[in-house]
Amino acid sequence: MDRISGMNETVTQNTELLREALAGLRATPKELQPKWFYDSRGSTLFEEITALPEYYVTRTERAVLRDNVGMIADYVPEGTALVELGSGASTKTRILLDALDAVGTYVPVDISEDFLRSVAQDIDRSYPGLEVVPLAGDLMEDLTLPGIVAGRPIVGFFPGSTLGNLEPPEARALLRRVRGWPGIAGLILGIDLVKDSRVLERAYDDAQGVTAAFNRNILARLNREAGGAFDPDSFGHEARWNAEKSRIEMHLVSRTDQDVPLGPETVSFKAGESIHTENSHKYTRESLTEMAAASGWTVAEFLTDDDGWFAVAVLRPDDVSITG
Known part of the structure; x- marks a missing residue:
């Protein structure tokens, strides 16, 4: 879930x-x-x-993010607007915000408007120099990003294996919509892996x-x-x-x-x-790579825990050379 x-x-x-x-x-x-x-x-x-x-997903993803945030930073340009899809309580986001000085604006997108507003206020208090612009919207439809991010590099953050809730055609469509955002520089994506x-x-x-x-x-x-x-x-x-x-x-x-x-x-x-x-x-590295390629992305990094239970993938638009 x-x-x-x-x-x-x-x-x-x-x-x-x-x-x-x-x-x-x-x-x-x-x-x-x-x-x-x-x-x-x-x-x-x-x-x-x-x-x-029993719910290993959240703690395992947090560990993968903490262990690899320095590597992830190589894919976040200066002045980035970080747009989080399905932000929830934004607890994993803090791992990125604590380490990524290049992020100047944070746009949490979520289902529950009241819950979203409360979480955005907490983030705003915790990071005084950060612009926090919450956006209530439906991930299954086109999102109009706030005008404040226009002209800035945008990095998407889609943690928690939420992509797995979608049927494969829907997942590809969502990835294509994010790929089409003006200024998109990358997507940090959490995916749960096939296991016992x-x-x-x-x-x-x-x-x-x-x-x-x-x-x-x-x-x-x-x-x-x-x-x-x-x-x-x-x-x-x-x-x-x-x-x-x-x-x-x-x-x-x-x-x-x-x-x-x-x-x-x-x-x-x-x-x-x-x-x-x-x-x-649940995905494998191969199935994610195939889905990403069909949606206009290249898998730049595929970062997992030692057990191989969960992965954080860094995707780059397929017309951008991969560095780092």
């Missing part, structure tokens, strides 16, 4: 959420888009997940049940914003490894036969029927 941006959760009647949810729940199999996880409650639960012992499926399943189904609460929270959001009448406890949380597609899948599985009102319609579930809520694709 990672951070895909969506709509502002302060809207009490969210017509876009209702429209997308009805379309997904009419489908076979049923599905909901993971961007709707991240209201304020979902964002808080996600931050709790990152500290769980038991490690992966534990990471997405922790013993304390925090991930289960995170998954069910999307049903609570449907109740609050889209006229739903779900009983979240009537759905079980499951994490499944799909070896054919190299991805972990999260599902909400109906415990009983039930009919659930949602807006103007009623959604029927059979016992054992699931709602597919999220994918988290």
Whole structure:
């Protein structure tokens, strides 16, 4: 589970959420888009997940960044605007900001506008000489960067393996959109790597049940914003490894036969029927290199932990010579 941006959760009647949810729940199999996880409650639960012992992703990525930030600095030009996609609490960003004197502006982009504003204020207080310009937006659409970054070199930061939430065509499309930003000089990208499926399943189904609460929270959001009448406890949380597609899948599985009102319609579930809520694709160096090349990028660095569980890749536009 990672951070895909969506709509502002302060809207009490969210017509876009209702429209997308009805379309997904009419489908076979049923599905909901993971961007709707991240209201304020979902964002808080996600931050709790990152500290769980089973969820190796965050601590491993932090270690890779800390161990290699000097090398990463070689790819950050003077006066850079650092644009972080799916910024969350921006904890990993501080590793970069502490070490990269070349960064003059920080643009965090995230789903939850209230959460984003609070985090941006914290960063602004911690780095008095840094311009902090938060941007609420949907990563699945074209982003208009703030005018303040015009004419500056731009380096994207996309940590947390969020790219893995997207289907391969969507991931390539997002990488192409970032490649098209004026002034783009590089992208620092976190990706989770293929490994023992038991490690992966534990990471997405922790013993304390925090991930289960995170998954069910999307049903609570449907109740609050889209006229739903779900009983979240009537759905079980499951994490499944799909070896054919190299991805972990999260599902909400109906415990009983039930009919659930949602807006103007009623959604029927059979016992054992699931709602597919999220994918988290896992990569190899080869599969990332192929995806990057198809999206206008070259992999300049592929930095991993000693176990080879997680990688931070530095991508350069494919028409820029690689140095450093």
